[in-house]
Amino acid sequence: MPGLNPLSGGISGPQARRKRRDRLSARLVRAPLPAVALAATAIGAAAAEHEIGLPLGGSLSVGTLEVIQLASFAGVMGAALLSAIWLIRQRARISAENIDLRTRIAELSGALSRSEALLNLRDQRIVVWPGDGGRPSVVGELPIDSGAPRERSTFLAFGRWLMPKSASALDRAAEALRDRGEGFDLVAETRAGILLEVQGRKSALHAVIRFSSLSAAQAEHARLKLAHERLKDDHANLLGLVNALDMPFWLRDEEGRLKWVNAAYARAVEADPEQAVREIRELLPTPVRTALQEHHRHDGVYRDSVSTVVGGDRCVYTVTDFATGKGSAGIAVDTSEADALKREFERTVRSHADTLDQLTTAVAIFDEHQKLKFFNQAFQKLWDLEPGFLDGGPENALVLDRLRSDGKLAEQPEWRRWKEQLLSAYRAVEPEEHWWHLPDGRTIRVIANPQPKGGVTWVFENLTEKFDLESRYNAVVQVQSETLDNLAEGVAVFGPDGRLRLSNPAFRRLWELPEKLIDGDVHISLLKAACDAVANPSPWSDFVAAATGFDDERRDSHGRTELVNGTNLSYAIIHLPNGQVMMTFVDVTDSVNVERALKEKNEALEKADKLKNDFVQHVSYELRSPLTNIIGFTELLALETTGPLGKRQREYVDHIGSSSSLLLTVVNDILDLATVDAGIMELEFAEVPIRPTVEAAADLVSDRLREHGITLDLDLDAAPAAFHADENRIRQILYNLLSNAANYAPEGGRVSLTVTEAGEAVAFRVHDNGPGMSPEMLQTIFRRFEPRSNGGRRRGAGLGLSIVKSFVELHGGTVEIDTGEGRGTAVTCRFPLAPTGVREAAE
Numbered sequence: 001m002p003g004l005n006p007l008s009g010g011i012s013g014p015q016a017r018r019k020r021r022d023r024l025s026a027r028l029v030r031a032p033l034p035a036v037a038l039a040a041t042a043i044g045a046a047a048a049e050h051e052i053g054l055p056l057g058g059s060l061s062v063g064t065l066e067v068i069q070l071a072s073f074a075g076v077m078g079a080a081l082l083s084a085i086w087l088i089r090q091r092a093r094i095s096a097e098n099i100d101l102r103t104r105i106a107e108l109s110g111a112l113s114r115s116e117a118l119l120n121l122r123d124q125r126i127v128v129w130p131g132d133g134g135r136p137s138v139v140g141e142l143p144i145d146s147g148a149p150r151e152r153s154t155f156l157a158f159g160r161w162l163m164p165k166s167a168s169a170l171d172r173a174a175e176a177l178r179d180r181g182e183g184f185d186l187v188a189e190t191r192a193g194i195l196l197e198v199q200g201r202k203s204a205l206h207a208v209i210r211f212s213s214l215s216a217a218q219a220e221h222a223r224l225k226l227a228h229e230r231l232k233d234d235h236a237n238l239l240g241l242v243n244a245l246d247m248p249f250w251l252r253d254e255e256g257r258l259k260w261v262n263a264a265y266a267r268a269v270e271a272d273p274e275q276a277v278r279e280i281r282e283l284l285p286t287p288v289r290t291a292l293q294e295h296h297r298h299d300g301v302y303r304d305s306v307s308t309v310v311g312g313d314r315c316v317y318t319v320t321d322f323a324t325g326k327g328s329a330g331i332a333v334d335t336s337e338a339d340a341l342k343r344e345f346e347r348t349v350r351s352h353a354d355t356l357d358q359l360t361t362a363v364a365i366f367d368e369h370q371k372l373k374f375f376n377q378a379f380q381k382l383w384d385l386e387p388g389f390l391d392g393g394p395e396n397a398l399v400l401d402r403l404r405s406d407g408k409l410a411e412q413p414e415w416r417r418w419k420e421q422l423l424s425a426y427r428a429v430e431p432e433e434h435w436w437h438l439p440d441g442r443t444i445r446v447i448a449n450p451q452p453k454g455g456v457t458w459v460f461e462n463l464t465e466k467f468d469l470e471s472r473y474n475a476v477v478q479v480q481s482e483t484l485d486n487l488a489e490g491v492a493v494f495g496p497d498g499r500l501r502l503s504n505p506a507f508r509r510l511w512e513l514p515e516k517l518i519d520g521d522v523h524i525s526l527l528k529a530a531c532d533a534v535a536n537p538s539p540w541s542d543f544v545a546a547a548t549g550f551d552d553e554r555r556d557s558h559g560r561t562e563l564v565n566g567t568n569l570s571y572a573i574i575h576l577p578n579g580q581v582m583m584t585f586v587d588v589t590d591s592v593n594v595e596r597a598l599k600e601k602n603e604a605l606e607k608a609d610k611l612k613n614d615f616v617q618h619v620s621y622e623l624r625s626p627l628t629n630i631i632g633f634t635e636l637l638a639l640e641t642t643g644p645l646g647k648r649q650r651e652y653v654d655h656i657g658s659s660s661s662l663l664l665t666v667v668n669d670i671l672d673l674a675t676v677d678a679g680i681m682e683l684e685f686a687e688v689p690i691r692p693t694v695e696a697a698a699d700l701v702s703d704r705l706r707e708h709g710i711t712l713d714l715d716l717d718a719a720p721a722a723f724h725a726d727e728n729r730i731r732q733i734l735y736n737l738l739s740n741a742a743n744y745a746p747e748g749g750r751v752s753l754t755v756t757e758a759g760e761a762v763a764f765r766v767h768d769n770g771p772g773m774s775p776e777m778l779q780t781i782f783r784r785f786e787p788r789s790n791g792g793r794r795r796g797a798g799l800g801l802s803i804v805k806s807f808v809e810l811h812g813g814t815v816e817i818d819t820g821e822g823r824g825t826a827v828t829c830r831f832p833l834a835p836t837g838v839r840e841a842a843e
Helices: 016-031 033-052 064-121 152-155 164-180 216-244 263-268 273-278 286-296 338-359 377-383 387-392 396-405 414-429 464-486 503-511 523-529 542-550 589-637 647-678 690-700 702-707 727-744 776-779 802-811
Strands: 124-130 139-141 184-189 194-201 206-211 248-253 258-261 299-309 313-324 327-334 364-367 370-376 432-437 443-450 456-462 492-494 500-503 557-562 568-575 579-585 686-689 711-715 722-725 750-757 761-768 814-819 824-833
Touching: 124 152, 139 152, 164 184, 164 194, 164 206, 164 711, 184 216, 248 263, 258 273, 263 443, 286 299, 286 313, 299 443, 313 338, 338 568, 364 377, 364 686, 377 387, 377 456, 396 414, 396 776, 503 523, 503 579, 523 542, 542 557, 542 568, 568 589, 589 647, 686 690, 686 727, 690 702, 690 727, 690 750, 702 711, 702 727, 722 727, 722 824, 727 761, 727 802, 727 824, 750 776, 802 814
Parallel strands: 711 750
Antiparallel strands: 124 139, 124 206, 184 194, 194 206, 248 258, 248 327, 299 313, 313 327, 364 370, 364 456, 432 443, 443 456, 492 500, 492 579, 557 568, 568 579, 686 722, 750 761, 761 824, 814 824
16 A cells, blocks of 8 residues: 655555646646745755654754755755746646637637628618717618718718608617617618618617618518608697697597597587597587588588587588598588678678769779779779770770770870880889879879789879869969958958968058068067057957967957047957957948938937827827717717708718718727837737628628629638637728728629638638739738729728738738739738737738
């Protein structure tokens, strides 16, 4: 059995030693140089101890020391040997590692070449961002037809070669990849219409984006996916837009049930959108929905105006509904306000057209194509054009040519250039003004007003009359100026500021003003200071107040003043427009003197008239008493009881009685007229029976009628039963009328009295078949104390018809006379059936 090695503590022997040597060699190979040396020393010491067989700690002899030296030398040599062995093996290991490294480098170089070959394929391109935020690297190429640029800077500007939507999405995805490490898979579309697959990933050190072209199937799939995304986005945008519209919008399924409505629809039916769909709240009335379904059977598009009630108000909607086999969609536009505005616009247009038709100014409107769209009657009348020609909408140039051919426009030296210059108004911005002098002498002011939307409104103003009026006005002003300067009446006009605007020489002469004071813009206060000393008292304080005052109501006034030189001036203050005041002064000295004389004469006449009235009343009353006595005694003598009278005596007594009665009648008439003139006569109104009153008046003249064989015809069939009047005065009127008719009727003639009712009046008509009255006599028929024979038997005092007229007018009636040569005279007196008032009789 092998023995134990005291150094190793294990089994000894060749095999054990070989194993220990291999392990030691391995340790030495792996151990550093100092450790090898120490190991060699330890081996040498062990060998010495083995040879000597003594413990190390024993005492040494000289031989022992040599052994030790020999062992040390051996250990050093062994260490050197071991070091050499270690170096040899280390070189071998390094050489083996170098070979292995070269192999791995070769393998990596091959893999890198293969990777670069894969990266440089023409159907992909990779962008790599380093983790430190440095510049990105771009590897690979994309097909030329994809539209991707080869330049690195241009390629990284995605917005230049990608569609805007794709570029925007890629920018957002790349930012999220680099900042937060979020990977992505996109399909991008180039501006050339090629689809690219874009993938983004991030590792610990890099962020990578790979662009790769797609195969036909992949491209089709990507295109469909992209189209689907676009449709989804468009659908969301459309629904968002529709929901934001203020117009009701709805979607229906194939069975016609609501499946989506917008917010405007929900507001219209007073519900939220989900509730409106769930409860099927319809906006359109049932008849409209029925008509819509019927229409969709043969036409997919339905358009119509629908009236419905929304929120308690009647609204008009323009409904557009589109239907397919899979459902329908509809929208309702509220046109209530538009319809109202349209109707208002149409009314306004008609009103404007009617207004323009009433204008005397000619107006014609041409559109942007220079065609006539509107003209008023004044335009047609001004140019005397046929309505049919104008209604056809002729062009403006054609209208001008027509006016020229008809000789209604003045000839121009260059007609074409003149017409082009005139029609340049269609290209102008500001209005243009022209003056046309027509061959017939008229002057027309033409205004071309361009319209905002094209076209021109032509206004033709005939100023011929205006120019004529201005000419005549200037002539009138000149005439008035000359007239004022030559007037004997003084005139002065003051402005609102109290300064003299106009005066004539008579004003300066009447007030004895110096000419230099009137010249210029003199104030009325200076004139007052100069004129106060001329008049006493002076009215100029009133003049100043009228010219410079601020009265709420401006009233004209008149007055008279006397100057210190004896001149009497009549003045008038007249307020003119614009706050001006005109003062006129008239020298009325002669008129004042004449007026004074007339007043004195009038006073004398009034005294004489009063004296006459007093005399008439006094004499009348004084005559009445004796006449009454004479009549009484005459009637007493005519009685048989007084004693017998001879034939001649009885004739004398009858003559005395008739003359006395006639005289008493004259005296009574005079008293009645004096009472009427004095205004003290009072009528006693009562109900007057017509028939008894007429018969009583006829009895009073019966003797005179029998004396001359005159027949009296009374016609009372159409007369009313009674009317309101003074019975005594009515009887007196009828008596005077019948007496006058009996006086002028021929012997054996005929007199008629007719009474009729004429509306609210009663008419008494007395007619005789006498010779009638001449026009000269008819003019003086109602004058007092105008005795007229004219074929009459008696020459009276001329008071009969005067009394008739006075009494009739006191009753509120009228008197008419119808007469003529050979047809007699008819006097008609009309009285109101119920008079409302009494007025004085006219003389």
